[in-house]
Amino acid sequence: MxxxxxxxxxxxxxxxxxxxxxxxxxxxxxxxxxxxxVATGYVADAKAFVVVAGKQDTADMSAASSYAEGQMSSYETAATSPLVLDPVIDKLKLDMSASELAKQVTATATSKSFVLDIMVEDSDPERAASIANAIASQMDAAIKTLTPLDQAGAKPLNAVTITPASADDTVSSSSLVRNVAxxxxxxxxxxxxxxxxxxxxxxxxxxxxxxxxxxxxxxxxxxxxxxxxxxxxx
Known part of the structure; x- marks a missing residue:
């Protein structure tokens, strides 16, 4: 043989x-x-930063920061909940429910940097950017709702949009390179x-x-x- x-x-x-x-x-x-x-989708990315609000002494600032760090994962969930998405839908006059919009949204929290990364996928790049920015903006109201009052009777945390999404910066979610390769x-x-x-x-x-x-x-x-x-x- x-x-x-x-x-x-x-x-x-x-x-x-x-x-x-x-x-x-x-x-x-x-x-x-x-x-x-395959229908091409676009992903827009906005970043919100959770910060300590108002004038706080060192002890209060430390307590608020520790609280925010422990809540970052909860803010991920809030970003795709009706608490945030219903006002966004009303503001942008979107013809969809909160549960439908949630399927287009991905929120990732980084506890050490207090940054909430909000990514929205949509068939229209302009709409993807608008939704991402609206969610980032709405997170401020949501965090105030979810955060208890401090000793002074104020809400100690704010959410500030540090990187707004832009239609010019959206990327295609359909990977031409991956498919062809x-x-x-x-x-x-x-x-x-x-x-x-x-x-x-x-x-x-x-x-x-x-x-x-x-x-x-x-x-x-x-x-x-x-x-x-x-x-x-x-």
Whole structure:
């Protein structure tokens, strides 16, 4: 039995390089078509910063900061809740419910920096930016609602938009590079599989040609031994 090494396989693939090329080109074409067929979305990003409000002494500021740090994960939840989204819907006159809008919103809080990152995905870049900015602005009212009064009877925390979203800065959520690269790689792998299959078939035929055909079965050998050259029984 002939042993096929990795070098033999590499040479076989090299001989079938047109299949790899065709596979890659087909994959790239399919990636482009798939990306065009999928509705393109845009992601806008706004950042709100949670700060201690008013004039606070050192002890009160430290207490308010500690409280804010512990509440950052709660502010994530609030950003996608009706408490924040209902006023945003009313302000922008959006034709959707809070639960529907929540599916387009992702809020991520960083406790150490007190920054709430608000990302909104929408088919329109202008609307995505408007929603992100409205949510960031509404977080100030939400945080005031959720925060208890301090000893002076005031709300100790505010939310300030430090990085407003802009339609010019939105990015497409449909990854052209990912789609094209992924299907291009799939095309190459398909071409590689076909190349190896064809090379194996070619090698099998070559082996059969050198040996005069496939090895006869034991029953056929026994039958042949009972016949003479003319085909008559011995």
């Amino acid at each position: 002939e042993i096929v090494t990795a070098v033999d396989r590499a040479r076989a693939v090299a001989r079938r390089w047109p299949l790899l090329l065709v596979g890659a080109l087909l994959g790239l074409a399919l990636g482009l078509v798939a990306t065009k067929m 992924g299907l291009g790689l799939l095309g190459v792998l398909t071409g590689l599989a076909l190349a190896l299959m064809l090379e194996a078939l070619s090698a099998s035929r070559a082996t059969a040609a050198r040996t005069g055909g496939p090895e006869p079965s034991p029953r056929r050998r026994d039958l042949d031994s009972t016949l003479d050259d003319d085909g008559s029984a011995v």
